[in-house]
Amino acid sequence: MNSLEQLSQPNISELDRSIFRRIAQNYLLNWPVGICVVQPDGQRLMAKNWWAGRDSVTHRDLLAFNVQEGLRFGEPTVTYCPDKRLYWAVPIMQNSKVLGGIVAGTEEEALFPSGMDQPPLDLRKACCELRLMIERENLTNSAVLEKHRIDTERERERAEVLHLLKLEDLSGVRQLYLREEPRLLSTIRQGDRSESRLIINRILTMILHHAGDRFELVKSFMMELVATICRTAVEAGADPEEMLGNNFQSMTALASIRSMEQLAPWLHAVLERTMDAIAAHPDNTSSMIITSAITFMQQHLHEPIGRDDVAMAVDLSPSHFSRLFKHHVGQGFNQTLVRMRVDHAAELLIKTRMSIGQIAHASGFKEQGYFAKSFHRLMGQSPRSYRQHQANCMA
Template identity: 40%
Template sequence: MAAPLSASLFMRLRRDYRRATQCDLLCVDAEGRRQHAARGDRSGPPWKACAASLRRTLDEALRWGEPCIQVGPEDRLIWGVPIMHNAQVLGGLVAVGPRLTTAPARSPAIRKACSALLDLAIRHHVTNAAHLTLRREHTERERRRAVALHSLKDGGYDSIRAIYLREEPGLLAAIKSGERPAAREIINRVLVGIYHLGRHRLELVKSFVLELVVMMCRTAVEAGGEPAELLGANYESLSAVAAIQDEEPLCHWLTDMLERLMDGIRDNRKYPNTVLLKNGLRYMETHLHEEIGRDDAAKAACLSPSHFSRLLKEQTGQTFTETLNRLRVNKARELLARSDRPILAVALDCGFCDQSWFTKVFRKATGLTPGEYRERHPFALPPASP
């Protein structure tokens, strides 16, 4: 069997990898047999007798889509990348690291050396980067599915409807604010829950998926997406879902639909940030008497907390706390001038926890205590009835 790489190319790769990581590099064929071994090279373990170990290293890399650290002969750490032509594995590059007793497998240096090997193989076009990427994405989906299933069991959901009602608000808020990673996580939890509770009832699962897509499309339009394009995608979904006969394609279809919706919002955003910010300010004005925080206002604005703070500073020149205090003081001025309610009652109505704190904030904003402000703006009682 011919070697998977030419001797000259392998020696160049080996030299570059040694220089970058101080780790040796082996070339092996598809069965794990070493290729291009230099004559008289007696350093390291007896690799000729370790073909099975080297082959297993390549199998794990192919399975997970990236180098996986194994313990080889003489307790040396080894990791590899398959040499591929399209989907065919021709052999592999296997790195030989230090002994396990001198370098933990999870050490930053070893992880960096694993990444360097994958980058080296991709850069020199000796592996199928697209295939490995697909394997990594599949692994990540399975990991998220396992986490979501564990969360589902902890949540005690007993019906698909319960999952839908619980997760829908967060999903729609993530879509509106353009938080793609958060939306993906929620979609994954919903899908896992639907499949777990609706197994063997594919038509029921489809009905909930379609209901979810309708809500997602409407939210995307509200967030600035092009209505004709998004509603057209919604119409296409009806026939597409009807043709799906398995859960796995349905999962891929829904995640693709989410990406299309998020792209539509990004590409044609007609919902300016100032409008979203006003929604947050409106929430603050109507909940002044409550104990509210930045995260509450940001959620009402469909923005991330950090983005909300940045927009607030840009538009008003104030932080969230400064803005909240300003709104509360404005409300207090109105109540002091237009009612005869006790000052403590005014403080509580405006969200201040006690009168002393209210007085301190009010004086800083107006230069007057609440009592002094009321004296200068006396409340006029309505005339007595004849």
């Protein structure tokens, strides 16, 4: 029975002193702290080993805040106070009502009981023990606290993954996908499912490498991949509503996936379904146009082609082509063209004995100076040192 339920009018001021004394006594055996009972507004009622004098309004607010935080996170959280003390608290509850709280506090100096070079006081353990003691006395709603702890843990995991995603270089995976996308699309269209899976497997290998053992990160990458392939499907003519519905269901299912063993069949089902949707719509769409444009660019790299030439080759107005290109490839036409030219030049530098001038020309650069500048910007070294470096490696 809840100790507070014995009281006719549940009120924290009527909390049995003997219960508090028992908690305080046991807790103080292990920890060098002060401990007190406060009302929801932070007003102190009973205390043991607490600091002398009245608490200021600010102080009371702080103690009340600690009780609220203890409830919010489902376990005590340590607050540092300007008076160089640290506090943590557990709410006293009857059902969902907060009647007040039990607060523990210690001086900053007590944090290092055996000297500054020694391990500090295990505050996390101190917090946990206080909560368990109060739960054992049935003075709080442990179910509510547990639920809050689970929620907090989930939020923490989510925040950590978001943080990792920010740190990760997602652009590598995204660029690989964009490079592979036109071929993926055309193999799906041609009904060459085997080749399509091979392309997806290349992307998956890169994803798994980037994410390593961090499973939540693997999930995030997979989510990104599925969302991107769904976008491709819609652009290829699949019914957006159907794709959205499938996508939503898949993402909901993904949330409860906790291991690679569960993830593998999920991914297989989602990818096959999406490829079916793409294959079912053999229309000529923007993705196909961009595929043709990129093929045209590759075939004419050595020529002085520009945006207008490529737009004309795929029967689009230059401005519409520019928009479509950027939307689809993720970077502008000129930027992509220079990248392709530099990649081509790098290949020639390794594979041939052509001079730098000849290579610049063969890669479509009119001026050698511009070639050298572009090459350095994208590859981090000059064409000459790139060739030298590669030759040294081979040697």
